[in-house]
Every structure is written in structure tokens, then in C-alpha cells.
Amino acid sequence: MAYKVKVEGNESFELAKECVNSVFLSTDIPIDSNARTNDAGATMEITGKILTAVDGDPFDSTKNMALWSMVPAQSKDCYRKVTVEQIVAGITKRKYVFPNAFVVAYTERHGDEEGVGNFTLVIKQKKDKMAGLIVEGGYAAE
DSSP states (O other), X not given: OEEEEEEESTTOEEEOTTTEEXXXXXXXXXXXXXXXXXXXXXXXXXXXXXXXXXTTOXXXXXXXXXXXXXXXXXXXGGOEEEXXXXXXXXXXXXXXXXXXXXXXXXXXXXXXXXXXXXXXXXXXXXXXXXXXXXXXXXXXXX
16 A cells, blocks of 8 residues: 655645555534534645655655745745545555645654654645545546
8 A cells, every 4th residue: 555645836746655654534524513514624634754865866755844834824835736645456545635735733753763753744625625625536546
């Protein structure tokens, strides 16, 4: 099983497949609602490893997530298109597209014994662009 994570914007990047460990998607509906509301949102949490670039790798792709998380809200580049695909045995099990995603939280953890760091990226889809969110799956991977 592998995850393909692609972030598109002024500074587009892809995470190496070896980096991503898990993806968690949730739909956010206000708790105090007695009926379906127009205030629903979507959140995605991506976790994985920070690997050192070796053997001619051009760069550490996870560094770009840290830089994106620091883009100020006043910049239109804080919103980017994020595509996540879960690929199992050559089949795209799930494909999520957040066309207007922004970073809610980003953390990195590094230890002096492991040699590998860990990251957690939490993104949300802009609420007024929820209609553009895509969830697909069940077809051959590209």
C-alpha cells in the first residue's frame, strides 16, 4: 500500500511514497446542530516520516510542508490544491481532492535515537468551496 500526496500552488511538491504512513479524513458537522447544516467542513490529517535525502534525491519533500504551514493567511498561496491517493495492489482505493486546502496545524518530531523524524499535517478545505471537494476510488492506478 502506498500514498501519493501532491500539493499544487505557487510552490508545488509531491511527498515521497515512502514518507506517508496514514491519512485520516473527517467531515466536520457542528455538534449542537439538530439537522443537517450548511456549516459542514472537511479535515484531513496526513502523518508520516521525515526521511533524509540520499543517493541523489533532489530534496526533502517534507520540508515544503513546513514552509507551506508558515505562509501567512494574507497570502493567496496559503490555499493550495491537495490530492491524496491511496494505492493498494495497483488499484486507487481512494482519491481525495481538496481544491482549496489550507494548513490548520503542522508538527515535526525528531529524536536523537531514531534518526528519522515524524510529521503530522492537518489541512481543511475552505468552507465556501466545499462543493469542489472530490472523493473517488475503485479504479486502476496511473
